[in-house]
Amino acid sequence: MATDPEKKINAETDAVVDHSVDENNNNQSHELPMEVFFQAVEHAPVAISITDLHANILYSNLAFHQVTGYESDEVFGKNESILSNHTTPRLVYHALWGRLRQKKRWSGVLVNRRKDQSRYLAELMVAPVEAENGEVKHYLGMHRDVTEVHSLQQRLSNQNKLLELVLNQTPAALALLDEDRNLVLSNKSYQTLCQQLGAVEPAEAILDILIAEQPDLLNNEDGFANKEVSFEGSGDDQSYFSCFGNWIYAGMEGAENFFDQTTGKHLLLVINDITRLRHRQQETQMNALRVLMAEEELLEGLQEAFNGAIHQLQGPVNLIDAAVTMLKRREEDKDSALLKALEEARYAGISALEDLRDLVPARPVEKKIPVNLNQLLREVISISSNRILANGIVIDWQPAMHLPSLIGQEQRLRSLFKKLLDNAIDAVSARGIKVREIFISTRWENQNLIVDIADTGEGIAPELMIKVFEPFYSSKPKGKIGRGMGLSQVQDIVNDHLGTVHFDRDYRPGALARVTLPVSP
Incomplete structure (x- = not known):
């Protein structure tokens, strides 16, 4: 036997449900008994x-009782405020009633x-029911209890x-990349690194360098560790980084992957700034x-001195040898004494040349190793x-910004650029x-490393641009130490590395020496 409140509840509910069904779909609503909807x-x-226009409760379902703890007869006729904890801001209720007065639904959290006086968060949706x-x-x-959520x-x-x-x-720069190397997540140290490197994206640039090497x-599932990368800048702005990479596997977030359990692959790139340590x-x-x-310069000075002496002595010996040959062809007795003297002089000259050649210091054999050309040039400037x-x-x-390593003889290459820089310093x-400037640049083109060393000196006459590479030729004043062998030695070193060196004929004012070296000779 239904009680009076229950009858009233059922009557009110039937009216609401009946109206809602009619509004939604008149044809389909009459095909099902009202009891089904209830x-x-x-x-x-x-x-x-379901409430009246003053929020007095006319109906509540079983889930309402399960969530609130109130039986239906305990809330019938009571205002919805019975559920309030009185801590929800008034603005929320103002917004709620404002929407309802406009015949619009409202949703939010109360x-x-x-x-039992326990509090909970109610995710609520309230809608007007119109006649x-x-x-x-x-x-x-x-509403539903979303406290746990x-x-x-x-x-x-x-x-x-x-x-x-x-x-x-964390002082280390951290970057999380997806499989396409797109940046997913980064920390402040990484953002600072982005500002430091300007337009260069650090993660992309670092991976490009490492993959090139x-x-x-x-492809290594274990990632990589302690890979060093350096970036060059103007002046003393040179940065060194030690890099680590680890693969992270996480479930895909898309709806299509709910049952598939497909995992996505991400690379965690850790970048440690070791610039101070390297400096x-x-x-x-x-x-x-x-x-x-x-x-090295002392050794080269000795070699140059001995080679100069040999060069100067070789001329008279050659003349004596030619004179001896001519006298022998004449076969005249009156020339016998002179011929004997000349042969003795030739022998003495040849012996002296051999002794001098034996005294020329031998250069130690240097193995070819990977050389950081930017670093080598920086050292030459510092020296x-x-x-x-x-x-x-x-x-x-x-x-x-970055150059591949050059396979070469490091000390000889250092000597090469030191000589070119010394020439530029002498020139300016x-x-x-009045203008004393030297421009030094590096670049990488077509598997070749190119170094330009230009000065604002008087320059080199076009007809002398090839002659300057000849041994013992010099345009420097007499008495200048080391005359005539510097550029000749530069040419030898470049040739040993299968490269080229020349002065740009069109460069003005001053002179521009361009050295081109293949990465792997």
Whole structure:
């Protein structure tokens, strides 16, 4: 036997449901008994309540009782505010009633209180129920307990914030890339690195460099570790990084992957800035390098002195040899004494030449190794810094951002560029030169490394641009140490590396020496 409240509830509900069904689909609604619609609402898994225009409850389903703890007779006729915890901001209720007055539905979250006084978060949707004439008769409310969902979301949000804080406090630059090498996530250190490198995307540039050196780098499922990369800048702006890469596998987020459990592949790139460490190491290396270069220059000076002496002595010996040949052809007795004297002189000259050749210091055999050409040129500039500063010379250093390693003899290559730089310093240090600048640049074209060293000196006459590479030719004043062998030695070193060196005929003012070296001779 139904009680009076239950009868009233059923009557009100039947009216609401009947009206809703009529509005939605008049044809289909009459095909099902009203009891079906009532039972569907009664057993719906979401808490449903129907109120009058003052929010007094006229009906509530089973889920409503399960969520709130109130029985139907306990809430019948009571206002929905019975569920309020009185901590939801008033603006929320103002927004709710504002929408309902406009005959529009409202959805949001309220802080509610159950019968046992425990609080919960209610995700609520309220909609007006209109009569056939458009007049609002009731309000339909549906809500569910989202406390646990909110707790999980908040916990996840807190973990994300903590993780973000930890990542941003990490000095290493971190970048997470997808399989197409698109940036998915990064920390503040990585963003700072982006600003430092300007237009260059650090992760993309680093991977390009590493893959160029090791094409199968990303095919290793274990990733990679301690791969060093350097980026060149103007002046002293040179950066060194130690890089690590690890693959991370995570489930795909798309709906199509719900049952498939397909995993996506991401690369975690860790970039450690080791510039300061490398600079400290370079300072120590530069001191040792200066000593080595001094010894190298002393050795070259001795070689040049002996070769010069041999060159000067070879001429008279050749003349004596020619005279002896001529006297022998004449076969006259009166020339016998002279012939004997000349033969003795020739023998003495040849013996002296052999002794001098034996005294020429031998250069140690140097193996070919991978050489960082930018770093080598930077060392050459540093070694010559005292002369550069003493003569008030400005160095415009424009290296390529990154160059592949050159397979060559490091010390001989260093000597090569030291000689070219010394020539440029001599050129701009001459009297009458007002603008004292030297431009040095590097670039990589067609598997060749190209180095330009240009100065603002007087330049080289076009007819002398080939002659300057001949041994013992020099345009420098007499008495200048090391006359005539520098560019000849430069030519020899370049030839040994299967490269080319020449002076640009069209460069004005001054001179431009261009060295082209294949990466793998």
